[in-house]
Amino acid sequence: MKRRIDWEVLARLPRTALQTLRYLLRKLWVRVVLMGAMSLVALAGTQVVEPFVPEQMAKSLPGSAADRLLNIIANAMLAVTTFSLTVMVSVYRSSASQWTPRVHQLIMRDKVTQNTLAAFVGAYVYALVAIVMRETGIYVDDRAWVLFWLTVLVLVFVVWSLIRWVLHLQTLGSLVDTTRQVEGITRAQFEERLSTPCLGACPWDGTLPEDAQQLRADQTGYVQHIYPDALQDLAEKHDVALYLTRNVGSFVFLNEPLLWVRGDVEDMDELAEAVQQLVVLGDVRTYDQDPRFGLLVMSEIGSKALSPGVNDPGTAIDVLNRSARILSLYKDESTGDDPLHRNLHARPLDARDLIMDAFSGIARDGADDLIVQQRLQRCLSALMDHPDSELSAVSRDFARDCLNRALEAMDWPADRDALRDTADKRVLD
Numbered sequence: 001m002k003r004r005i006d007w008e009v010l011a012r013l014p015r016t017a018l019q020t021l022r023y024l025l026r027k028l029w030v031r032v033v034l035m036g037a038m039s040l041v042a043l044a045g046t047q048v049v050e051p052f053v054p055e056q057m058a059k060s061l062p063g064s065a066a067d068r069l070l071n072i073i074a075n076a077m078l079a080v081t082t083f084s085l086t087v088m089v090s091v092y093r094s095s096a097s098q099w100t101p102r103v104h105q106l107i108m109r110d111k112v113t114q115n116t117l118a119a120f121v122g123a124y125v126y127a128l129v130a131i132v133m134r135e136t137g138i139y140v141d142d143r144a145w146v147l148f149w150l151t152v153l154v155l156v157f158v159v160w161s162l163i164r165w166v167l168h169l170q171t172l173g174s175l176v177d178t179t180r181q182v183e184g185i186t187r188a189q190f191e192e193r194l195s196t197p198c199l200g201a202c203p204w205d206g207t208l209p210e211d212a213q214q215l216r217a218d219q220t221g222y223v224q225h226i227y228p229d230a231l232q233d234l235a236e237k238h239d240v241a242l243y244l245t246r247n248v249g250s251f252v253f254l255n256e257p258l259l260w261v262r263g264d265v266e267d268m269d270e271l272a273e274a275v276q277q278l279v280v281l282g283d284v285r286t287y288d289q290d291p292r293f294g295l296l297v298m299s300e301i302g303s304k305a306l307s308p309g310v311n312d313p314g315t316a317i318d319v320l321n322r323s324a325r326i327l328s329l330y331k332d333e334s335t336g337d338d339p340l341h342r343n344l345h346a347r348p349l350d351a352r353d354l355i356m357d358a359f360s361g362i363a364r365d366g367a368d369d370l371i372v373q374q375r376l377q378r379c380l381s382a383l384m385d386h387p388d389s390e391l392s393a394v395s396r397d398f399a400r401d402c403l404n405r406a407l408e409a410m411d412w413p414a415d416r417d418a419l420r421d422t423a424d425k426r427v428l429d
Contacts, residue, residue: 186294
């Protein structure tokens with residue numbers, strides 16, 4: 001189900017408009033359309049600049065010189081674009097099968113790949129339109145000086161994009177590059193979430209007012225995105241308080257409570273329709289506003305590496321290190337500054353959920369692997385020293401559970417003794 005964009009809301013709320021723009025710019029087709037439009041604007045600009053070129057200089061380059069370059073671009077770009085798309089699809093499929101299908105959408109958002117394809121398509125559009133303009137007489141032979149040098153610049157841009165693309169292919173889809181990308185976006189979303197605790201809403205412990213009314217979901221899917229500024233504006237408009245029962249990443253069934261409304265509402269249907277546009281549901285979970293999803297994807301990569309067919313505990317150890325590095329940034333959202341949106345209430349991130357997302361899969365699938373369990377205990381021991389008491393306590397309890405599970409899974413007594421020696425004393429007490 002597609003959501004229509006409320007342009008009035010976007011115009012009134014710059015931050016919401018910026019969020020929507022960032023979301024659109026991550027799509028390949030948007031970059032391709034923008035690059036194609038830029039090529040048309042550049043060609044139109046040549047018509048403006050050409051009359052100012054001295055006649056002697058303009059006649060120094062015949063139109064046939066530009067024709068040869070345009071034909072080169074038109075013939076080459078179609079083949080290069082097709083090749084690049086083939087490589088891109090192959091990388092997407094191999095990454096999804098080797099690591100986890102959830103990493104597919106992250107690689108699809110790769111900026112270098114999207115910019116390169118957009119550059120190739122834009123150059124192709126530029127060449128085709130320029131050839132048409134030449135054939136229709138818009139560019140005459142003695143007035144093609146600007147067109148020639150603009151075409152040279154386009155060729156330089158294409159060559160630079162091609163070199164950048166070839167260098168990027170050396171690591172695109174590799175394990176190191178994939179885990180680095182997942183860690184990067186997870187860290188960015190985690191820092192963004194903690195910089196505006198609870199999405200700027202008031203921290204909510206889950207206790208509902210007695211007079212609150214349900215507002216139910218109109219479809220089944222994951223909560224992909226929430227626009228808190230627009231929700232606050234909507235709540236002020238209707239003079240109500242909104243309680244978000246679902247965080248980004250939660251799965252909601254049809255007619256389940258999506259949020260609760262406290263206050264007198266004259267037209268609940270109008271409010272519900274507006275809310276459905278601002279709490280976006282979809283069929284897949286995304287990385288936007290959802291640091292837990294990134295932690296889960298990294299855990300899946302580590303678990304896949306521990307499967308008998310792969311048998312790569314080093315990758316699992318690398319994932320543990322990256323996850324612990326992200327979780328070290330954690331802080332309790334309920335103790336943050338004054339909320340930005342006083343009519344909006346949301347649940348803070350739960351430390352136990354974060355720990356489970358990051359470590360439970362590897363703890364389960366690598367229960368009988370000594371080096372993996374030793375690294376897991378070291379990571380959890382480091383998180384026990386975290387200044388946040390909740391994260392510290394959760395890490396200690398989880399480390400104790402992981403230790404007990406591993407001791408039962410390991411057959412060799414020496415391995416069990418080595419793991420006990422690695423475990424923190426706070427876990428053994």
